[in-house]
Amino acid sequence: MSGTSTGHAADHSLDSYGDAAASATRVTPGNALRPEDIVLQDTAPASEAAAQYALRLGDDALVYAQRMAHWVSRAPELEEDVALGNITLDQLGHARSFLTYAGKAWGKTEDDLAYFREEEEFTSVHLVEQPNGDFAETTVRGLFLAIYQHLLYTRLLDSADETLAAISAKALKEVDYHLEHFEMWTLRLGLGTDESARRMRVALDKLWPYVDELFTDEPLYDELEGVAVRPSTLRADWDARLGELLERAGLAVPQVPYAMCHGRRGEHSEHLGYILAEMQVLARKHPGATW
Amino acid sequence: MSKTSTPNGTQSATSAHSAGWPLWEVFVRSSRGLSHVHAGSLHAPDAEMAVRNARDLYTRRNEGVSLWVVRSEDIMTSDPDDKDAMFESPKGKDYRHATYYTKSEGVKHL
Numbered sequence: 100m101s102g103t104s105t106g107h108a109a110d111h112s113l114d115s116y117g118d119a120a121a122s123a124t125r126v127t128p129g130n131a132l133r134p135e136d137i138v139l140q141d142t143a144p145a146s147e148a149a150a151q152y153a154l155r156l157g158d159d160a161l162v163y164a165q166r167m168a169h170w171v172s173r174a175p176e177l178e179e180d181v182a183l184g185n186i187t188l189d190q191l192g193h194a195r196s197f198l199t200y201a202g203k204a205w206g207k208t209e210d211d212l213a214y215f216r217e218e219e220e221f222t223s224v225h226l227v228e229q230p231n232g233d234f235a236e237t238t239v240r241g242l243f244l245a246i247y248q249h250l251l252y253t254r255l256l257d258s259a260d261e262t263l264a265a266i267s268a269k270a271l272k273e274v275d276y277h278l279e280h281f282e283m284w285t286l287r288l289g290l291g292t293d294e295s296a297r298r299m300r301v302a303l304d305k306l307w308p309y310v311d312e313l314f315t316d317e318p319l320y321d322e323l324e325g326v327a328v329r330p331s332t333l334r335a336d337w338d339a340r341l342g343e344l345l346e347r348a349g350l351a352v353p354q355v356p357y358a359m360c361h362g363r364r365g366e367h368s369e370h371l372g373y374i375l376a377e378m379q380v381l382a383r384k385h386p387g388a389t390w
Numbered sequence: 391m392s393k394t395s396t397p398n399g400t401q402s403a404t405s406a407h408s409a410g411w412p413l414w415e416v417f418v419r420s421s422r423g424l425s426h427v428h429a430g431s432l433h434a435p436d437a438e439m440a441v442r443n444a445r446d447l448y449t450r451r452n453e454g455v456s457l458w459v460v461r462s463e464d465i466m467t468s469d470p471d472d473k474d475a476m477f478e479s480p481k482g483k484d485y486r487h488a489t490y491y492t493k494s495e496g497v498k499h500l
Contacts, residue, residue, distance in 0.1 A: 176411060178432050178443040185446055
């Protein structure tokens with residue numbers, strides 16, 4: 100096969116990746132980097148610090164995707180169901196790439212990391228594990244995260260770590276759409292009826308306590324100069340973008356104190372356990388199962 | 391009863407609402423140089439959302455380079471019940487087709 104392969108450099112050896120090569124999800128248009136490619140890359144694995152960093156990004160996306168998947172078949176309209184489903188799958192895709200890259204440094208697969216870690220080993224922020232709530236809460240959480248990820252992945256394009264930069268380049272195009280989607284809904288709900296604006300205000304107050312954790316630096320970043328983005332450096336742009344949108348939507352930035360959240364070091368709310376139980380039950384009951 | 395119908399054949403566009411969201415017809419242009427072709431319909435609260443929803447529902451697999459959406463109720467259509475009267479008249483008028491005519495004697499390069 101190697102002589103005829105003109106697309107992905109990795110195509111000729113996909114057979115060695117077993118079932119993943121036969122998966123319907125491996126058909127990716129363009130030259131976007133896929134988790135299967137990351138597995139087969141012959142570049143050096145990530146350093147321990149870079150792997151830890153990739154794990155954080157992957158965990159945020161994975162837990163968020165698992166949360167959002169609950170909307171599928173439950174959205175207020177079929178069209179919104181499809182949109183939320185798309186966003187969910189995009190985030191799952193980002194998680195797969197980041198976890199694959201992190202796992203490679205430790206001799207683990209994306210599945211090992213997703214399905215066979217305990218709650219305290221997850222490094223996701225508290226924002227992504229919060230319950231979906233009503234549509235306004237889902238919109239506000241999606242907005243907070245989309246602005247954050249958009250700024251983050253834009254900066255990561257310049258990362259000295261080429262794999263992190265490549266994953267971010269693919270993710271950025273998709274997050275661009277997520278951000279637009281949640282911005283459009285913020286405007287419509289904020290400027291909609293008294294009830295929709297009231298619900299948005301409630302949702303903003305409810306989720307605001309979890310914002311600060313997104314921008315908390317850790318000692319980890321001292322080892323990742325030029326590779327990772329220091330979260331605190333995203334704050335000013337995040338505030339500006341959110342503030343401008345909320346003003347256009349007739350809403351205000353909440354004046355609510357922040358909660359103490361340490362998701363990055365494995366201290367989670369009671370919600371994460373339930374999310375993981377549902378996500379991991381099949382893989383743990385039937386280890387190695389494929390279909 | 392309204393005599394108009396949407397391209398979907400529903401009798402009246404205004405009765406085809408879902409939770410108050412109007413129905414939109416979606417037109418996709420598959421590549422440059424081709425015209426937009428009707429792809430289907432969807433519900434959306436406004437035109438901007440309709441384009442976004444159309445992107446999700448009709449162009450996820452590289453189907454197009456451009457999207458148009460039109461409120462279904464803004465499209466005036468022919469009445470399916472009037473189909474015969476509307477479209478019958480060309481029948482039996484074969485002379486309207488080029489194939490009706492035989493080649494004239496002596497024409498070499500037609």
